[in-house]
Amino acid sequence: MNLGQRFYLREVFSGLGLTAGHFFRNMGRHIAHSLGRRDARGAVTIQYPDERRRLAPRLRSLHRLAKTDHRAAWRA
Amino acid sequence: MIADVGIVFGRVMFVMMFVLNLGGLLTWVERKQSAIMQDRIGANRASILGLRLFGLFHPLADAIKMLAKEDFRPARADRFLFSLAPFVSVFFALVAFASIPFGNVLHAAGREIPLQAVTLNVGVLYVFAMLSLGVYGVMMAGWSSGNNFALLGGQRAAALMISAEIAIGASIIGVIMVYGSLDLQSIARAQGQLLWGWIPKWGILTQPLAFVLFLTAGIASTKRIPFDTPEGESEIIGYFVEYSGMKFGMFAMADFLETIVVAGMTTALFLGGWQVPYLVAGGFQFPWGATLALPPLVVTLLQVGSFVTKVVVMIFFLMLIRWTLPRFRYDQAMRLGWLALFPLSIANIVLTGLVLLVTRPA
Numbered sequence: 001m002n003l004g005q006r007f008y009l010r011e012v013f014s015g016l017g018l019t020a021g022h023f024f025r026n027m028g029r030h031i032a033h034s035l036g037r038r039d040a041r042g043a044v045t046i047q048y049p050d051e052r053r054r055l056a057p058r059l060r061s062l063h064r065l066a067k068t069d070h071r072a073a074w075r076a
Numbered sequence: 077m078i079a080d081v082g083i084v085f086g087r088v089m090f091v092m093m094f095v096l097n098l099g100g101l102l103t104w105v106e107r108k109q110s111a112i113m114q115d116r117i118g119a120n121r122a123s124i125l126g127l128r129l130f131g132l133f134h135p136l137a138d139a140i141k142m143l144a145k146e147d148f149r150p151a152r153a154d155r156f157l158f159s160l161a162p163f164v165s166v167f168f169a170l171v172a173f174a175s176i177p178f179g180n181v182l183h184a185a186g187r188e189i190p191l192q193a194v195t196l197n198v199g200v201l202y203v204f205a206m207l208s209l210g211v212y213g214v215m216m217a218g219w220s221s222g223n224n225f226a227l228l229g230g231q232r233a234a235a236l237m238i239s240a241e242i243a244i245g246a247s248i249i250g251v252i253m254v255y256g257s258l259d260l261q262s263i264a265r266a267q268g269q270l271l272w273g274w275i276p277k278w279g280i281l282t283q284p285l286a287f288v289l290f291l292t293a294g295i296a297s298t299k300r301i302p303f304d305t306p307e308g309e310s311e312i313i314g315y316f317v318e319y320s321g322m323k324f325g326m327f328a329m330a331d332f333l334e335t336i337v338v339a340g341m342t343t344a345l346f347l348g349g350w351q352v353p354y355l356v357a358g359g360f361q362f363p364w365g366a367t368l369a370l371p372p373l374v375v376t377l378l379q380v381g382s383f384v385t386k387v388v389v390m391i392f393f394l395m396l397i398r399w400t401l402p403r404f405r406y407d408q409a410m411r412l413g414w415l416a417l418f419p420l421s422i423a424n425i426v427l428t429g430l431v432l433l434v435t436r437p438a
Binding site: 009012015016018019020022023026027030042043044045047 | 109111112113114115116117288396397399400401
């Protein structure tokens, strides 16, 4: 650690700058979104039951619980 | 007579409602602000008739949930003190705001109404006395729970409070020396003067070191991250492990109220209180000679608005710190309090004294 890092206060301010930057950037995007800019997104969240992620047409995954009886499959 | 009682009642109610409602709102602010800082959305599901209002109903839903929960009391707990502790915690956090002025004097119907819940000539001492008495509730909670982990948490809270309290007391002496008063209202008035004719003489400009020291110690006295060793809910277990329901909620509430008090004190001592730059009793008087006359009521409203805005900005800043910094270890917090904040506060007092000796005519 150099002197600036040992002193800690300067690092506190750089950390606060980072988080405050995120806050104001996201806040600006939220405001732009509510003013009609639909492409501006302030968060990465997809609110699942209301919003669905657009999936690739050839996606092969199944959103389903596999109910195979593994022990029976093993004996066969 | 009745009018006098009504005025006093109104002053107290204004401060009380301001602090209580802001305290309730802070639970929402904390969740939403942290979410936006972390690229999330935050609580937004509570709704009344489909109306969501950015999750503003979540504090309401939380309160209903906490009131409806089981009120658990451990078998070996001290019955009386266990119930008293959360009330003590909240009470002292609530009354601490009383002597912080939120405006100058309101002239109405031939009366002069000081915009302050209680006019005290030792307002600074009163606020810090109440703020430090709050730790009794915490210690009571830790001891009366009949749980060793809670006792240790209460002990950590007491140790942290002492080291923070010393630094708070020593760091504001510089401010008191510069403005020459212990009365928060006269400190706020003195900050309306101008330095060299154009810079507002706010505490943050005359006492920048004291501002940093006071803010650090003030955050420590609210027992929130980065100084949350007394609580440490998820890992090291704090003084309120055994509390549930609204009693737990009252401890959380006390932390928010203390945050408001620290923001209010920082505003009153360092950010000019209710002062608006260049606004005097008759309107604006700009240093370049322009003037703008305003009726007294508008001036008062501007002052109250300025005070509320400053408090809200300070709360935003305190929340920003709370959601940015990691927790200090117990020994690190102690070392910061005793070996950094306290000696620096003493150095600040000496430095302020020297500067005052040179600049102020004897």
